[in-house]
Amino acid sequence: MLARRIIPCLDVRDGLVVKGVKFRNHEIIGEIVPLAQKYAQAGADELVFYDITASSDQRVVDKSWVSKIAQVIDIPFCVAGGIKTVEDAGLILEMGADKISVNSPALANPELITALYNTFGQQCVVIGIDSFFNDETNTYDVYQFTGDESRTQKTQWHTRDWVKEVQSRGAGEIVLNCMNQDGVRQGYDIEQLAAIREVCHVPLIASGGAGEMQHFADVFKQADVDGALAASVFHKSVIDIQELKTFLRQQNIAMRG
Amino acid sequence: MSVSAKHITIINTGCANISSVRFAFERLGANVTVTDDVNTIAKASRVILPGVGSAPAAMKSIKAKQLLECIKNLEQPVLGVCLGMQLMVTSSEENDLGNAKSTPCLNLIPGEVKRMRVGDLRLPHMGWNQVSSVKANPLFAGIEDGAHFYFVHSFAVDNYQYTLAQCDYGSTFSAAIHKDNFFGVQFHPERSSDAGAQLLTNFLNI
Numbered sequence: 001m002l003a004r005r006i007i008p009c010l011d012v013r014d015g016l017v018v019k020g021v022k023f024r025n026h027e028i029i030g031e032i033v034p035l036a037q038k039y040a041q042a043g044a045d046e047l048v049f050y051d052i053t054a055s056s057d058q059r060v061v062d063k064s065w066v067s068k069i070a071q072v073i074d075i076p077f078c079v080a081g082g083i084k085t086v087e088d089a090g091l092i093l094e095m096g097a098d099k100i101s102v103n104s105p106a107l108a109n110p111e112l113i114t115a116l117y118n119t120f121g122q123q124c125v126v127i128g129i130d131s132f133f134n135d136e137t138n139t140y141d142v143y144q145f146t147g148d149e150s151r152t153q154k155t156q157w158h159t160r161d162w163v164k165e166v167q168s169r170g171a172g173e174i175v176l177n178c179m180n181q182d183g184v185r186q187g188y189d190i191e192q193l194a195a196i197r198e199v200c201h202v203p204l205i206a207s208g209g210a211g212e213m214q215h216f217a218d219v220f221k222q223a224d225v226d227g228a229l230a231a232s233v234f235h236k237s238v239i240d241i242q243e244l245k246t247f248l249r250q251q252n253i254a255m256r257g
Numbered sequence: 258m259s260v261s262a263k264h265i266t267i268i269n270t271g272c273a274n275i276s277s278v279r280f281a282f283e284r285l286g287a288n289v290t291v292t293d294d295v296n297t298i299a300k301a302s303r304v305i306l307p308g309v310g311s312a313p314a315a316m317k318s319i320k321a322k323q324l325l326e327c328i329k330n331l332e333q334p335v336l337g338v339c340l341g342m343q344l345m346v347t348s349s350e351e352n353d354l355g356n357a358k359s360t361p362c363l364n365l366i367p368g369e370v371k372r373m374r375v376g377d378l379r380l381p382h383m384g385w386n387q388v389s390s391v392k393a394n395p396l397f398a399g400i401e402d403g404a405h406f407y408f409v410h411s412f413a414v415d416n417y418q419y420t421l422a423q424c425d426y427g428s429t430f431s432a433a434i435h436k437d438n439f440f441g442v443q444f445h446p447e448r449s450s451d452a453g454a455q456l457l458t459n460f461l462n463i
Contacts, residue, residue: 045384075407076445118314121314123381204379
């Protein structure tokens with residue numbers, strides 16, 4: 001049976017792993033390569049590296065670490081941040097990343113998704129979506145440039161419509177980051193993820209809000225997501241990955257050994 | 258058996274994801290050459306046909322590099338990985354978005370790559386799934402039945418006479434195929450942790 005995935009996310013800024021709360025106040029967690037190695041050995045099923053500064057300062061993600069990660073870990077990993085062209089994506093894949101994740105540049109140029117699909121195949125193309133629940137309008141809205149608070153802005157897209165759009169253009173996986181929950185450890189946004197699941201026919205990864213082991217069980221069971229991404233609970237050793245997997249297996253959720 | 262003296266040659270098909278396969282063999286202590294030179298490939302002791310990408314893009318690149326005849330004439334052990342495995346059969350339904358024609362492949366092993374039929378399940382089939390050998394073979398020696406390997410694909414070869422190991426996602430499909438000196442795996446052994454490392458070690462010992 002296909003196992004559900006546990007995915008530690010490492011936000012990268014200036015070559016170091018950082019973590020903020022609600023996308024703000026980033027603190028340094030540590031060096032990229034040793035952390036990647038630590039999580040691979042601990043039983044993570046996949047890793048995601050986000051260069052959170054890249055899109056917003058017009059830079060391409062600093063790539064030298066991609067190759068270093070590929071040398072030492074033997075699980076898949078995805079790189080996100082500032083990938084604006086097929087050439088940018090090709091360089092990162094050549095250095096050994098398994099997937100590339102595109103967020104703001106896909107909003108600026110949706111045709112990029114199809115170009116990536118045609119060149120590398122659907123399986124490499126992950127679309128990251130930052131979704132914010134606006135309680136005044138009662139809508140889920142897509143935001144861009146969330147790596148830099150001063151440039152973060154709402155787009156014209158409602159999340160559900162953008163999820164459909166990116167699939168029609170060739171997305172192979174969607175990471176839905178629920179901004180209201182990010183970093184506050186109060187649980188994943190089950191309601192939003194379950195609603196998006198209904199219109200998402202590619203793998204869907206939940207992001208934002210993990211605080212305890214039960215949150216993972218809830219999101220797999222109630223929102224039927226393929227993977228659950230988390231950062232602070234792993235970085236701060238609040239949750240041990242092996243214990244988490246044992247806990248989830250006991251609740252009949254398929255896990256890799 | 259030690260693999261420290263073993264040598265592996267990876268065909269540079271011009272598509273991405275050569276590095277992760279190279280690094281995986283280097284972690285095992287093998288000497289690795291990445292090349293698109295016909296003579297080097299022909300003389301290699303063991304050859305990897307890597308993959309990530311799309312079948313039409315990869316076949317176009319193989320033709321542009323004039324590697325077609327070279328690959329077809331190989332008699333040493335060859336391992337195709339993911340798309341590399343799919344390129345080994347006769348044809349693939351995969352084509353550019355909006356193009357319904359199938360893509361002719363290398364025809365090293367008879368067979369057809371089809372879009373997976375998975376019912377209500379999601380495509381691509383992405384993540385860790387369990388693999389079972391269907392016949393005794395050296396590639397899966399020492400690997401537990403039902404071991405998890407990492408898959409990322411939407412197209413697959415059905416189970417048939419050349420299937421070496423199978424996987425189930427909506428329906429069963431070939432996780433590994435074999436004919437003569439040609440082996441192919443649909444999953445990514447280079448990204449499949451300990452089970453993947455064992456499979457690559459086994460290939461170095463074939």
